[in-house]
Amino acid sequence: MAKEGATIKTFEVFRERLEKFVQKVFAYKKWVILGVLIVIGVGGSFYAYNRIALKREEGASFELFKALNVNDAKERLNILNNLIDKFPSTRSGIIGRYLRAKALMEEEKWDEAEKDLLNVIKNAPKPLKAGALCLLGDVMLKKDNPQEALQKFKLCQKEGRGWLESYALFKEATLLDQMGKTQEAILAYQKLLPLLPPGEMELFVRIRLKELGAEA
Incomplete structure (x- = not known):
């Protein structure tokens, strides 16, 4: 019994360390995505919008x-609110709303963050939509709704590609593991490993x- 408790504790410590590492990777990749989206958004505006819309996009990009x-x-949040x-x-x-959701999550304002993320998911292009789905999964966990969180992580995998798909699958696997759904967790871990x-x-x-008695 003591050995089992020690194993669980070790797993939790290791998982928390990996969560922090993945969040750092996620934050780094986020800036790359944002940079691409800003260029696409502003560049596309020259061809897709009339002059009034272009003026608005230029003002929004400046903010x-x-x-x-x-x-x-605090100052960043004020600028985002104004934007x-x-x-x-x-x-x-839309990108600003995504960033505001991140800031609200840091302040543990889960309901407000959820509202912003739902708006982003509805209106954003795929890369940002996928990122918002993953963040919404984290919000659902904080709101003690693991089933809804699982659904968001699965949707993130469908919308995302590459590292983002792996991130969402990692979140799904560890959540299933925490919930005691061993067989589902094993399948998710095995799917994740080659990625x-x-x-x-x-x-x-x-x-x-x-540790779960499965083959790697």
């Missing part, structure tokens, strides 16, 4: 760049599969 270059969290209020339907406004490069996360999945 977004201001927010991205501010270090103070969303003035330019809610622009592409930069991972050699490293700490791959090692964690192999060890966890062995």
Whole structure:
């Protein structure tokens, strides 16, 4: 019994470390996605919108760049609020709403973050939509709704590609593991393993599969 308790504790510590690592990767990739989306959004506006719409997109992009270059969290949130209020339907406004949702999550304002993320999911292009689905899964976990979180992580896998698909699958596998759904967790871990490069996360999945009595 003591050995089982120690194993569970070790798993939880290791999982928390990996969660933090994945979140850092997620944050880094987020800026890459945002950069691409800003370029696409602004560039596409020259051809897809009339001059009035283009003017709005330019104003929204300016506000977004201001927010991205501010270090103070409160000041950044104020700029994002202004961006969303003035330019809610622009592409930069949608990106700003995604960033505001992240900020609200850091403040543990789960209901407000959920509202922003649902808006992003409805209006954003695929890469940002997939990221918002993953974040919404995290929000659902904080709101003690693991079944809804699982659904969002699965949807994120359908919408996302590459690292984002792996991230969502990792979240799904560890959540199933925590919920005691061993067989489902094993299947998710086994599906995840070929997608991972050699490293700490791959090692964690192999060890966890062995602990669950499954083949890696």
